[in-house]
Amino acid sequence: MNREIQSYSYVNDKNRLKKEELDEDWSNVIFEKNAYQSFLDYLCSLKEQKYKDFANKLIPLVNNMIGIRLPILQEIAKQVAKGDFEGFLSHGKTQYFEEVMIHGFVIGKLKNISIEVIQEFIRYHVPKLDNWSTCDSFCASLKIAKKYPKEMFDFILPYAYSNDCYEIRFFIVMCLNYYINEEYVSIVDEILQSINSDEYYVNMAICWAYTVMFQIDSNRVLQFLNSLKSQLETKQNNRNLFILQKTISKICDSRKITAEKKAIVRSYHV
Structure with missing residues (x-):
């Protein structure tokens, strides 16, 4: 396993989140503009400065990190994927590192959606990847490649010839x-x-x-x-x-x- 992923995963594996620890439920929210801003405000309320300091050492050159542990991001994404995921993902201009992570995790958690629609969400999301962590975590979440290997390989192939570092990655x-x-x-x-x-x-x-x-x-x-x-x-x-x-x-x-x-x-x- 990539040492980057090893380091980032290790601290989070020691801090698994229980569902009841989240004090908001995002599965029933309609993500119009005000609701999405409330979501961003909620993310900021979850900040852990010590964790941010630790994570910034592993993920250099990221200056938009809030400081939220990975299991929390996964649980939030799980809730969003059960609800108004289309409204959520339509907010394309992301401000925070964790916001990009959650968008990627939501795409990876979608069920009973056609491969073509999921590929459109992926195509929309890939340009947001600007560091190894958002890139690698997004890839790890795309288990749909196991179900549709040929369709997904054909889809990702053009990225090998991109001029963008993280699209190639x-x-x-x-x-x-x-x-x-x-x-x-x-x-x-x-x-x-x-x-x-x-x-x-x-x-x-x-x-x-x-x-x-x-x-x-x-x-x-x-x-x-x-x-x-x-x-x-x-x-x-x-x-x-x-x-x-x-x-x-x-x-x-x-x-x-x-x-x-x-x-x-x-x-x-x-």
């Missing part, structure tokens, strides 16, 4: 969550190798994806590492060096990979 993280399997591993590998970006959060996601891929097709990943190493032996390339080193590091950090295989992976260091 959205594609990669969706793949490592739902498409690194026997059916899709070949095409995912091909697309990952075609991505050419100097963005840190794109390349870290690529390293993470190859770590997951190693668990099901180690030979394929070793071929990828060998290709990077061979290229570096003929021409220095900072991006290739970064991906090679970080992928090796992530594989060796994994508890799911044997010591013998880790030793093989380390041999690709340059």
Whole structure:
């Protein structure tokens, strides 16, 4: 698992929320303008400064965080998804980090809605992703990809060729969550190798994806590492060096990979 996700999840797993702890029920609210502003005011009332300080260290460059724990956001999203989710999601101009998170979680929790409608909500939401946490949490919530793998893969594919860092990361993280399997591993590998970006959060996601891929097709990943190493032996390339080193590091950090295989992976260091 991504170290970013590990760190963020750890503190929240220790603070699971009981439903009755919420003092508002958003499942019966019609989200016209005033009601949505009341919702934002409610979010601000949930602020925990110490938690905000902690989370800001994990998610740098985010200056619109309130400071609300993840289980609370999940519970609010669960309530909204049962009610006027269309009215809620129509408020597209988001002010807060937690607001974007809840919008994403609501989309992930929708039931008995056509795949086409959900894809429209996703298309509307993806441009709001501007950090690794909102991106990765949104991807993890889109379990609909398990039910409609082909339709969702075709839908996310164009994001691989975006010029936006977090749109590309959205594609990669969706793949490592739902498409690194026997059916899709070949095409995912091909697309990952075609991505050419100097963005840190794109390349870290690529390293993470190859770590997951190693668990099901180690030979394929070793071929990828060998290709990077061979290229570096003929021409220095900072991006290739970064991906090679970080992928090796992530594989060796994994508890799911044997010591013998880790030793093989380390041999690709340059």
